[in-house]
Amino acid sequence: MPSLTRDEAVARARLLRVDAAEVDLDLDRGAEEFGSRTVLRFTCHEPGADTFLDLAPVRLHRVVLNGTELDPADLADRRLPLTGLAAENVLTVEADMSFGHDGQGLHRSTDPADDEDYVYGHLFLDAAPRVFACFDQPDLKTPYTVRVTVPRHWSVVGNGAAREVEPGRWQLATTRPLSTYFVTVCAGPWVSVTAEHDGVPLGIHARRSLQDALRANAPRLLDVTTRCLDGYQRLFDIRYPFGEYHQVFVPEFNAGAMENPGCVTIRDPYLFRGAATPDQVFAVDNTVAHEMAHMWFGDLVTMRWWDDLWLNESFAEYMAYRMCVEVLGLDEAWVEFGMVRKQWGYAAERSPSTHPVAGSPAPDALSALQNFDGISYAKGASVLRQLIAHIGDDAFVAGVRDHLESHAFGNADLGEFLGAMARAAGRPLDDWAVAWLGTAGADRLALDRAGTLTRTVPADHPARRPHTLDVAAFAADGAPALRETVTLGADDDTVAVPGLAQADVSALLVPNAADLTWAEVVLDEATLAALPDTMADLPDPVARQVLWVALLGGVHRGDVDPRLLLDVVDAAWAREDQPTVLQRVGLAVTGTVAPVFLPPDEAPDALARMAAAADELAARVAGASGSEADGTALVAARTSARSSTDVARLRGWAAGDGLPDALVGDDDFRWLVLRRLSALDALDDAALAEAEAADRSLAGRLAAHGVRAVRPTEEAKTATWDRLRDDASLSNYEALEIARGFWASPDPDLVRPYVGRVGDCLARLDDRMGEDAVSRVATALFPLTVVEDATLEASAAILARDDLSPGVLRSVLDADHVLSEALASRARFDPR
Structure with a gap:
């Protein structure tokens, strides 16, 4: 299947103007297929010219161009030729489409809690032709009028205000001009909380089985939404441009959220059904702020081609953190940015796949997706902070306003953005842009x-x-x-x-x-030596975060012995007061340092030290009250549940005994404990079956997959591998959860036989899932815990294959680099 090239997009944009699109979707035909009827009205600037339509149906029934029937058999590789165009054209397409189960297109998911189905559209990056006929490129914007037929007990939310015109028949208001990848329809028996602020109708929606979680979280979500709405309208001096503003928490979503104008979709694990730590709550608030920033930068003004996608994300990334500080009063925001986002970006910079923030060639749409990473988000946002330091905040804000006003409801590129900045600053920015945007590396x-x-x-x-x-x-x-x-x-x-x-x-x-x-910090030897005794006493949380990131980055670069990191954890982690630092350092030790950077015989001791630190942290806040103490107790309990070998205590926690108050009845924590028991081979089938019967939710079903995958027995690993490879019914989330657990093993001998099978398994998955979903599975399925030269050789064989998509190969390349880092670290600090 060819991906649209930039040259093709430029030629088609020069030829066409899309004036209107009408889309009629019939979602009441069963669980596998839906009906799609599209009417496109478009102008051709060169009458008599030829072009092509983008379409990926199961069956194409009818195509009519200006009253003339076209042959459906002409459709090949998702392209339908259109010849002899008139100046004004009307194209009607009727087709049957397939629901997606990989988070792309029109994704359909069944909630095991009540067997209700839910549908949502995720058309990024090139999935729109899986839903309706279109000219699928970001610079052919047009207004959309959407109608939807659904089962009568369903409701519909979309880009335009939705109303039920007759039972099971919904009409959405015509939108302002949108790029194809922003169009969405969310349908199902949603539960909803609605409000209005400053004339903007607001809605928050979730699956019916999450009603209690929705009601509990809605007041905070609406508060964050309204404050950010006011903040952005003030900052940009442009009112929110898309009518209503809905946020739909959807199942099995590949990313964190998607900025569909007027109808943001968000992964529904963000709608906490149990206790949440402060850093988890912050992540959701920041996501709300991030997606709302896109309403202006990305949606109102959209990049002309995918090679400027980074600018959308960098801008929203920066603006979200700025809103969190200035509007939401979350002073810890920049600590979280450094600890979470910048670490992600620095890892991408160290990999052979590093690339400039801007100017990376995107000759086709899918190649742009490969650079959708921590460089596009975290480095880009950091570069914007440096731009503000370079020209001043007043000039930056003035430039942003100029850019948004000049290109409203249209498209723009990096040159036009920098032109607005240069006008506001009163000086050229060419050299600055080349240095910061046009070069890779930190x-x-x-x-x-x-x-x-x-x-x-x-x-x-x-x-x-x-x-x-x-x-x-x-x-x-x-x-x-x-x-x-x-x-x-x-x-x-x-x-x-x-x-x-x-x-x-x-x-x-x-x-x-x-x-x-944006730069990696290298600490001098005296500072490194002093950290165990001094880190906890530093009063500046940002400086402490910089030191933690420097330590973790140093471990990956081979500059810092991972045992020194553990010494600092012993001395300072339990005295840290930043939830994000506590959580991320704990996850790094249990998820990467112990199983990857330390030899297998040292990993148990590393986990024991982490568990002891978690007990110390729990003791520090025992008896204290308030949200900060509760959040710290949660981090301590979860870290202990990932690292403890105290089977008796873990079994007690699984039974609900001895839990912190906030975790009583918390199903998600129970699954975390069961996963650890399974990893210790201390969980029998009966206990797992009992847990599954007690929690029939989607989250519970996914957690059970992970619990089975981590069990360190030959029978469990064989069954897990066979299901991942062969079960075509697995959703994107189920495949990912299985892959995340498979390589967990105290003995590399147990999983070593599977190292050479990874490439074949990924090829099977690549045949039945979209690239976005399989790329995430590829990262999890990489045999990172088998730190051997033979694994590096097996990885090289995967990278040499020609039957894997570019995104999957990119994920393998990045994981391969971490393996190389671990091998280099072990060679330097443990040359046994």
Whole structure:
């Protein structure tokens, strides 16, 4: 199946203007197929010219162009030729389509809690032809009028205000001009909470079985929504442009959320049915802010071609964190950004697949998807922070307003965005843009005791990026000793830091202490040695986060012995007060450091140390009250549930005994405990069956897959592998959950026989699921816990295959790099 090329899109956009689209969907034909009727009205600027339509039906019944019947048999590779176009054209297409079960197209999912079905449209990046006939490219925007037929007890939400015109028949208001990938329809027996703010009707919707969770979460979600709505309207000086604003929590969603204008779709695990830690709540609030930012940047003004997709995401990423601080008052936002998002981006920068923020060639649509990563989000947002440091916030906001007003309901590219910024700043930004946007790689910053900040440029990606940042020194007791803002010019490899040479020899030195720039921090030996004794006493949470990220990054780069990280965890983790830091460090130790970077015989001790730290953290907040203490107790309990070998306590927790108050009756925590018991081979089939009977929810069904996958027996691994490879009924979420658990094993011998089978399994999955879904499974299915040269050889064989999609190969390449990092770390720090 060919992917639309940029050249084809440019030619078609030059030829056509799409004036209107009418889409009629019949979703009441059963669980596998739906009816689709499309009427497109479009202008051809060169009458008599030829082009093609994008369409991916199960059956194509009828195509009529300007009153003339076309032959449905002419459809090939999702393209239908259109010849001899008139100046004004009307095209009618009637087809049967297939519901998706991989999170793409019109996805249909059955809720096992009550056997009700739900449907939602996710048309990113090129899935629109799976739902309706279209010219599928972002710069052919048009208004959409959508009608939907559904079972009579269902309701419908979409881009336009929906009303039921007769039983089971819904009409959606005609939208403002939209790109094809923004069109969505969400249908099912939703439960809803509605409100209105500043003239904008608001709705929050979820599956019927999540009604209690919806009611519990809705007040906070509506509060965040209304405050962000006010904040963005103030900042951009443009009213919300898409009528109603709905947020639909949908099942089996591949990403976090999607910014469909007027109808945002969000993965429904974000609608907490049990206890949530503060960092989990923040992640949802930030997602709400992120998707709303897109209503202006991405939806009102859309990139012309997919190679500027990064700008949509970088802008929304930056704006969401800005809103969290300035409007929601969440001071921890930039700590979370550094701890979660920047770590993701730095990992992408270290991989062979690294790429510039902008200017990466996207000759076709699918190639753009491969660069949809932590560089597009976190690095891009960091670059925008550097742009603000370079031109000032007033100029930045003025430039954004100019850009949005100039291209409203249309398309724009990076050059036009930078032009608006340059006009507002009153100076050219060409050199700055080349340095920050046109080059790959992250500089490394190191601070020495003589008072010199040194920048090391990646050898494979030389660039001259200017940095505006600060550096800090902290005394042995954690007291601030020095803080200086410095500018490292594009032509400078070093810069002197005033006063640093006079700092105490035992001081902690922290480059980029406020985390303002994009660069990996390399800590000097004295600072590394002092961290176990000093980290917990630092009063600055951002500086502590920078140090934690530097430690974790150093482990991956082979600069820091993972055992030193464990020493810092022993001494400082339980005294940390930032929920995101607690959660992410705990996950890194249990999920990567212990099973990947340490040899198998040291992994149990690492987990035991993490479990002891979790007990210490729990003891620190025992008896305390308030949301902060409750959140900390949750992190402690979950970390313990991932690392403990105390089978008696774990079984007690599974039975509901001895739990923190917030976790009593929490099904998700019970499944986490059962997963750990299964990994310890301390869970029998009867206990698992009892848990499944007690929790018939979608979340419970998925968790049970994971519990079976981690069981360290030959029979369990064989059954798990065979199901993943052969069961075509598995949804995208089920396949991912199985893959996430498979390689868990205290003994590599148990799973080593499967290392050479990964490529064949991925090829089977690639045949029955979309690239987006299989790419995520490929990351989880990579044999990262079998840290051997033979695994690297097996990975090379996968990368040499020609039967895997580009996105899947990209996931394998990135995981292969982590394996190489682990091998290098073990060679340096454990050369046995």
